[in-house]
Amino acid sequence: MEPSFQRDTAYIPDRITVDARDGWPVEAGRYRLAVARACPWANRAVIVRRLLGLEDAISMAIAGPVHDQRSWTFDLDPGAVDPVLGIPRLKDAYEARFPRYPKGITVPAMVDLETGGVVTNDFKQMTIDFSLEWTAHHRDGAPDLYPEHLRDEIDDVARGNYEAVNNGVYRCGFAGTQPAYEEAYDQLFERLDWLGERLSHQRYLVGDTITEADVRLWPTLVRFDAVYHGHFKANRSKLSEMPVLWAYARDLFQTPGFGDTIDFDQIKSHYYEVHRDVNPTGIVPKGPDLSGWMTLHHREQLGGRPFGDGTPPPPPPEHERVAPASNPAGGIIRSA
Template sequence: MVVGNRAYGTKAFKRSRSHFADRITADGRDGWPVAAGRYRLVISRACPWASRAVISRRLLGLEGALSLAIADPIQDDRSWRFTLDPGGRDPVLGIRFLGEAYDARESGYPGGVSVPAIVDVPSKRLVTNDFQQITLDLATEWTRFHRDGAPDLYPEALRDEIDDVMRGVYEDLNNGVYRAGFATNQKEYEEAYTAVFARLEWLSERLADRRYLVGDTITEADIRLFTTLVRFDAVYHGHFKCNRRKLTEDPVLWAYTRDLYQTPGFGDTVDFDHIKRHYYLVHSGINPTGIVPLGPDLAGWLAPHGRKQLGGRPFGDGTPPGPVRADEEVPLAGRP
């Protein structure tokens, strides 16, 4: 997610490509070898793209190898801020703004400052902001540091199908809600809106008789879908005008999303307070009054979902992750 409204000009919304696409790999072929303690993952709990990385990191048990920095959900023109930390500085990197790590990598970089971002701790330089690749590499390149019982989130035998499903979900839904929300004319909005709900209908049909998107276990595809669905009623339905119906009005998708939310590693990373305050306060072009809605009621997220009868093994041959680290728990204000 790019800082402020920089990505949202007067032209049709088009998501910027990740400018810093270096990869952290087991063999270090891009100059960044996987190593415990060397890198810091910078995220905002408000951002769906960053939330993917948080969920993957937790499911895989990488907390001890890859530290986490959580930015304030409200940014200013200087980029994502570390105002949640004592003294307004990230305690590991020692910086006040994520933009400082971008500047250390490329002085005068003209693009937006986005999360998720992985920063090299010794040099305080940005390594990558490639949100599409980061989670795939956590699943496939960081295996040496996976916890015992970690699931295979990107199983080789299913990658073609996973990639195909994710491609459609990204274009029509993950990014589609933004194209609807930041449309600058009626035609652009209606095209994006139509694609959003066509994809939701396709997903509802696909998930009616299967617990997960691809195969019988949780994969990268489920993570990428979840981070959009969990935000749908809170922000996309009203704020982005994707209001044909709410997630709670689709029995299949509402049950599917609750199933994941109640699975360790998913809901325990979601902060509804950060999500709402970011979208409604930062996107001043859409919400000039800065009023943050009180709803929706969050109580339903913990209601029974009934999806276990479809079978499936959430973690395959593995096990659920352990309890959330005390310093990474979502505050009570952000939970049902």
């Protein structure tokens, strides 16, 4: 194990755009979004797809939570094969475009149904393009998650959160030396304290509505007590012991499009069963108690409008709903 965890961020840079600048035009029904409920990076894409109402334009393949060294697998589907892509492993889609693909098989990934090959796995650009390039397919009332006048601030806040928090929990969990771990730990909690102060007087991270900045931070927060506090030794405080961040995270959890994407059973199964270098036995802990996610948060007292001039998304399609037993919200959030 390397002393300090370094994430490989050299993703497939192709983009799906209106002008098809990379050869991939925006076209409803042409692409399938491959995700895993367990993965925080994929969770971002699932949330944005929900909020913008892109379910009819972009179908979704859901991999199971436990994969081997080769690939995420579609073992949740009948016959362990994705019913649209017709493949058992996401690796098959990567290698359909890049034979003997040498890098990690990651989610989220956009797959071209015409060729069966992966177009892109660049999760940062993917959600921006959902907002800016797929506008012709947005639902009526879709929120503006990347308003032009706030983009510099959104990018700046999200960049700091990525380094210290989103990737910071992994730098804690996969550190190979005590100094590397302690450096990541200190940076993580310094940033969480900064976020707590910022969010003590405003409901959302940037502006008075939900933006891309919230979508990027929240998947890490929702996994914090269930996984990162124990599994990754990010244990100065639980999220539920940080009052402002806990209320902020609950506010979003109870907002349509956020909590209804979460399957805590799959999240815990993935981290504790797959990361055998961190958890050699593969035992998945029974705790913690996750029922508190639906308690009152009182964040509405800070003002703000979750969807701006837009409206909440409708409930997810039946085949994409999370089982009630895996989510204290029962898979459907009924109020903003």
